[in-house]
Amino acid sequence: GNSVTQMEGPVTLSEEAFLTINCTYTATGYPSLFWYVQYPGEGLQLLLKATKADDKGSNKGFEATYRKETTSFHLEKGSVQVSDSAVYFCALRWDYGGSQGNLIFGKGTKLSVKP
Amino acid sequence: NAGVTQTPKFRVLKTGQSMTLLCAQDMNHEYMYWYRQDPGMGLRLIHYSVGEGTTAKGEVPDGYNVSRLKKQNFLLGLESAAPSQTSVYFCASSPTAYNEQFFGPGTRLTVL
Numbered sequence: 001g002n003s004v005t006q007m008e009g010p011v012t013l014s015e016e017a018f019l020t021i022n023c024t025y026t027a028t029g030y031p032s033l034f035w036y037v038q039y040p041g042e043g044l045q046l047l048l049k050a051t052k053a054d055d056k057g058s059n060k061g062f063e064a065t066y067r068k069e070t071t072s073f074h075l076e077k078g079s080v081q082v083s084d085s086a087v088y089f090c091a092l093r094w095d096y097g098g099s100q101g102n103l104i105f106g107k108g109t110k111l112s113v114k115p
Numbered sequence: 116n117a118g119v120t121q122t123p124k125f126r127v128l129k130t131g132q133s134m135t136l137l138c139a140q141d142m143n144h145e146y147m148y149w150y151r152q153d154p155g156m157g158l159r160l161i162h163y164s165v166g167e168g169t170t171a172k173g174e175v176p177d178g179y180n181v182s183r184l185k186k187q188n189f190l191l192g193l194e195s196a197a198p199s200q201t202s203v204y205f206c207a208s209s210p211t212a213y214n215e216q217f218f219g220p221g222t223r224l225t226v227l
Contacts, residue, residue: 004157032213043119043205043218044158089157093213100165101146101212102173105157 002027006090006106013080013113021075021109023090031092033066033073034103038087080113117141119219121206127225128196136191136222138206146209147189148216149181151202158205164189196226
């Protein structure tokens with residue numbers, strides 16, 4: 001079945017450091033891929049998405065590229081800020097065959113950024 | 116425009132008690148979802164609804180029931196709570212199956 005594997009945390013970085021959170025998926029065909037962010041005490045918010053191979057999603061300085069050949073969707077940011085401290089979830093959605101929009105999430109990666 | 120709201124925010128139950136969690140959305144969305152979030156497990160889909168009067172099972176439906184009598188509300192019921200149902204519950208909604216899901220702030224449930 002479809003699944004998402006993302007890098008285990010927690011990840012602790014200093015402000016202005018480079019961030020990579022790895023995400024790989026298992027699915028037949030071409031699912032849509034997402035990164036969601038959960039700030040402390042809040043629900044999840046969509047951070048970025050990509051719906052086909054080689055698409056790059058970007059938002060708030062974060063980027064992720066849909067790599068079909070490596071079945072990956074790694075999240076990157078060139079310079080993190082304290083305000084980026086949150087839990088990040090990679091997710092996929094299978095958009096074929098009567099899909100009801102159900103998301104399959106990875107386990108989440110907690111990021112802490114120190115000043 | 117409140118988006119997706121959840122009631123209550125926190126609740127403590129004893130084993131065997133029942134309760135209902137309410138999710139409400141004011142965006143006129145057709146699709147609504149209930150997830151549970153457990154440490155180290157990510158979010159898992161419990162039940163979902165593709166429109167008023169419809170419900171369907173997700174990945175982990177056992178021990179839960181749902182109802183969607185009104186388009187804007189999606190209720191999650193626990194008939195006989197168990198400690199394994201201690202979790203944070205999130206509701207989400209979206210206009211269609213292919214749009215962004217909007218999440219509520221969550222309900223933290225503890226079953227003793």
